Amino acid sequence: MAQFHLTPNSVQEVLETHDEDVIVTNHEGIIMKATRISGHRYGIEAEDLIGKSVYELEKQGIFSPAITPLVLKEKKKVVRIQETKTGSKILITGMPFFNYNGDVDYIISYSYDVSELLVIQDYMKEIEYEMSKVQEEVQYLRRQMFRKKDFIMRSKSTEEAFSTAHRIAPLDVSVVLYGEPGTGKTTIAKEIHKESTRSNGPFIELDCATIPESLFIKELVGEEVDGHATVPGLLGIAEGGTLFLENINRMTLHLQTKLVKILKEERFQPNGSDSYRIMNVRFISSTETDLQSSVAEKSFLSELYYLLNIVPIRLYPLRERVEDVSALITCFLHSFCLKYNTKKMLTDRVNAQLLQLEWRGNIQELRHVIERLVVNSEGEIVDVHELPHEYRLPEDEFSEFNFEGETLPDILEQVEMQVINRAKKRYRTTTEMAKILGISQPSVVRKLKKYKKTESNIQI
Known part of the structure; x- marks a missing residue:
C-alpha cells in the first residue's frame, strides 16, 4: 500500500475548508486541526475540538467509535459508520500518515452525513431507473431492427425462432440450428453473432459437407513449422468470435471424436506443434437432419450432441x-x-x-x-x-x-385448404400426406376434419 508522509510542521499546511468535515489528530489521539463544519456534526464548535483527545470525546459520548485508534491499530485506511451525540449517523474515513521511520504520526479523517449519502443513493436509484428505461428502449429498438432489417416474420414458428436467437445471443452458449437448405440458418447464425458479446470478433464459416476429411483437422487447428504458424487454423482465426459449423451432421465419426476432445479440453494443438493453444471461440452449428435421431442411429456421437446442442433452434420450411x-x-x-x-x-x-x-x-x-x-x-x-x-x-x-x-x-386459410385438398387427391394415406407436407400425421387429420369430412379413400 502507498504510504503518506507528513513532516512535524505539516499540520500547519492543512488548508481550511468550508464545506468539508476534515479532522487531523496525532498518534496520541489529540485533535490538532478541524475545519469549520467539523463541530456541527457533533453539536459543538470546531474550536472546542482543538486540543481534545478523541478517547475522552468517545467516553463523553460525543461520537462512537473513534476512528483514530482503529487507524493506529490497522495502519491503513479505515471506514466506519459513526454515531454522534446528536443522534445522527455519519460515514467516517480515517487515513494514516506516516513519518520517515514508518510510524503513524497523524490521522486525517473526513466524514459525510449518512442522510446526505441517502439523498445521493436515492438520486442514484433514480438515475439507475432512468438508465433501465433507456436500456429497455434500446433493447426494444434493437429487437425491432433485428426483426425488420433482414427478416420477414409473420408465422408464429419464425417469430419464436428469432425470439430465442435474440434472447440467447448475448449468452456465450453453443447453438444448433435445425432446418432444410434455404430456411435461413446462416442468416440467423450471423445475427446471433452480431447480437453477442463477440460481435467485434470474426464470424467464420466452415461447411463440414464440402471439406475433405483428410484436410478437416488441418483446416480447423492449423499447422506450424519450427514454431511458426505457416497455415493458421480456423480456431485461431475465429479467436474472440464465432465459428459456424454448417452441416455438422455430415461430419464423420472420426472427426467428431477429435472435435469432442477440443471442446472438452477447450484447447487445440496445431499440426506440427508441441504446445496447445487456449480456445476462445463460440460454436454455432447447423444441420438438415434431426441430431437426436442420428445419435440413436449411432451416426452422431452423443457426447458431441450434448456439447453442441445447448440451445436448439428450429427453422421450419416455407x-x-x-x-x-x-x-x-x-x-x-x-x-x-x-x-x-x-x-x-x-x-x-x-x-x-x-x-x-x-x-x-x-x-x-x-x-x-x-x-x-x-x-x-x-x-x-x-x-x-x-x-x-x-x-x-x-x-x-x-x-x-x-x-x-x-x-x-382468411386468405391463408383458403390457401391451406387448397394445399390439403390437393394432397388428398394425390396421396392415399394421411401418413404419406404428412411426409410430403412436412407436418405430423395428427396435424393432417385435424386439418382434413377442419376443411372437409374425411373421404373413404383416405386411410387414417
Whole structure:
C-alpha cells in the first residue's frame, strides 16, 4: 500500500475548508486541526475540538467509535459508520500518515452525513431507473431492427425462432440450428453473432459437407513449422468470435471424436506443434437432419450432441409458413424493383398460385422466382402466364381466391385448404400426406376434419 508522509510542521499546511468535515489528530489521539463544519456534526464548535483527545470525546459520548485508534491499530485506511451525540449517523474515513521511520504520526479523517449519502443513493436509484428505461428502449429498438432489417416474420414458428436467437445471443452458449437448405440458418447464425458479446470478433464459416476429411483437422487447428504458424487454423482465426459449423451432421465419426476432445479440453494443438493453444471461440452449428435421431442411429456421437446442442433452434420450411411466404413475396418484389429500377405488380392469381407452391428450395427458391418475374415480365402487371412453366399450377388444381374484403388470415386459410385438398387427391394415406407436407400425421387429420369430412379413400 502507498504510504503518506507528513513532516512535524505539516499540520500547519492543512488548508481550511468550508464545506468539508476534515479532522487531523496525532498518534496520541489529540485533535490538532478541524475545519469549520467539523463541530456541527457533533453539536459543538470546531474550536472546542482543538486540543481534545478523541478517547475522552468517545467516553463523553460525543461520537462512537473513534476512528483514530482503529487507524493506529490497522495502519491503513479505515471506514466506519459513526454515531454522534446528536443522534445522527455519519460515514467516517480515517487515513494514516506516516513519518520517515514508518510510524503513524497523524490521522486525517473526513466524514459525510449518512442522510446526505441517502439523498445521493436515492438520486442514484433514480438515475439507475432512468438508465433501465433507456436500456429497455434500446433493447426494444434493437429487437425491432433485428426483426425488420433482414427478416420477414409473420408465422408464429419464425417469430419464436428469432425470439430465442435474440434472447440467447448475448449468452456465450453453443447453438444448433435445425432446418432444410434455404430456411435461413446462416442468416440467423450471423445475427446471433452480431447480437453477442463477440460481435467485434470474426464470424467464420466452415461447411463440414464440402471439406475433405483428410484436410478437416488441418483446416480447423492449423499447422506450424519450427514454431511458426505457416497455415493458421480456423480456431485461431475465429479467436474472440464465432465459428459456424454448417452441416455438422455430415461430419464423420472420426472427426467428431477429435472435435469432442477440443471442446472438452477447450484447447487445440496445431499440426506440427508441441504446445496447445487456449480456445476462445463460440460454436454455432447447423444441420438438415434431426441430431437426436442420428445419435440413436449411432451416426452422431452423443457426447458431441450434448456439447453442441445447448440451445436448439428450429427453422421450419416455407411450406409450413404460408404467412411468411406472403410477406416474403412482397419484400422480394419491392427489393428487386428497386434493384432493377422498375415497377411491377403481381395479380391476385399470381399471388394465390405462389402461396400454394411447396417451395422445396425455401427462401432462396422464392427469391429466385420473384427475381425472374421482375426481370422477365414485359409490363408492369405480372400475370399467371408469365410465371415460369414449372411454377404454374394445373387449372383443375387452382381456383382464384376472393381477395375483396378478406383478411390475410382468411386468405391463408383458403390457401391451406387448397394445399390439403390437393394432397388428398394425390396421396392415399394421411401418413404419406404428412411426409410430403412436412407436418405430423395428427396435424393432417385435424386439418382434413377442419376443411372437409374425411373421404373413404383416405386411410387414417
